[in-house]
Amino acid sequence: MGLYSNLTDQELSGLLKSGNPTVFAEIYNRYKAVLYLHAYRMIQNREEAKDVVQELFAAIWANHEKLIIKTTLSAYLYGAIRNRILDVIAHQKIVLKYTDTLQSFLEAGESVTDDQIREKELTAIIETEISLMPPKMREVFELSRQQDLSHKQIAAQLNISDKTVKKQVSKAIKLLRLKINLLLTFF
Incomplete structure (x- = not known):
C-alpha cells in the first residue's frame, strides 16, 4: 500500500498540480490498465493502445501545473483517452483514404x-x-x-x-x- 493509495481520485487530482511524482505514479497505476483496455477495444491494436495511454500520461505530467479537471478524475481520463483515440482513428482514415486513392490512381x-x-x-x-x-x-x-x-x-x-x-x-x-x-x- 503506497502513501497515496487511500486517497480519493478528487484528492489525487488536487495534489497532482503540486508536481509530486508519487501522486502522479498513484494515478498512473490506478488507471493505466483500464485506459489501455478501453483504448484497445476501440482501436484493436495493442501497440497503438499502449502508445495512446503512454502519450496521455506523458501529456498530463508535462502539463500538470496547468491541468484543470472540471469533472471527476476518471471522467477526465476517459474523455482524454477517447479524444486521443479519435485522433488516431481519424489519422488512420486519412492514411487509408490516401492509400486507396493512390492505388486507384495507379490502376x-x-x-x-x-x-x-x-x-x-x-x-x-x-x-x-x-x-x-x-x-x-x-x-x-x-x-x-x-x-x-x-x-x-x-x-x-x-x-x-x-x-x-x-x-x-x-x-x-x-x-x-x-x-x-x-x-x-x-x-
Missing part, C-alpha cells in the same frame, strides 16, 4: 483527370516530406508503415529500444499529420 493511369493530377502532386509532396525526415526517423517510419513491422520487430532489426522506435514513429506521424492536414486544406 486507372490511362485516364488522367485533374483530380488524378492533384493526387499525384499530393503523393509527391508526401513522399518528399517522408524523405526530408531525419534518416533514423524515416527508416523507422518506413519499416512501421510501409513494411508493417511491429515496434518490437523494428527494434530488433535496427538494434534499438522499443521506446526509441515508439518515439520515432510518434514523431513521424505527428509531422506527417500536420503536413497532410495542411495539404488537404490546400487541395
Whole structure:
C-alpha cells in the first residue's frame, strides 16, 4: 500500500498540480490498465493502445501545473483517452483514404483527370516530406508503415529500444499529420 493509495481520485487530482511524482505514479497505476483496455477495444491494436495511454500520461505530467479537471478524475481520463483515440482513428482514415486513392490512381493511369493530377502532386509532396525526415526517423517510419513491422520487430532489426522506435514513429506521424492536414486544406 503506497502513501497515496487511500486517497480519493478528487484528492489525487488536487495534489497532482503540486508536481509530486508519487501522486502522479498513484494515478498512473490506478488507471493505466483500464485506459489501455478501453483504448484497445476501440482501436484493436495493442501497440497503438499502449502508445495512446503512454502519450496521455506523458501529456498530463508535462502539463500538470496547468491541468484543470472540471469533472471527476476518471471522467477526465476517459474523455482524454477517447479524444486521443479519435485522433488516431481519424489519422488512420486519412492514411487509408490516401492509400486507396493512390492505388486507384495507379490502376486507372490511362485516364488522367485533374483530380488524378492533384493526387499525384499530393503523393509527391508526401513522399518528399517522408524523405526530408531525419534518416533514423524515416527508416523507422518506413519499416512501421510501409513494411508493417511491429515496434518490437523494428527494434530488433535496427538494434534499438522499443521506446526509441515508439518515439520515432510518434514523431513521424505527428509531422506527417500536420503536413497532410495542411495539404488537404490546400487541395
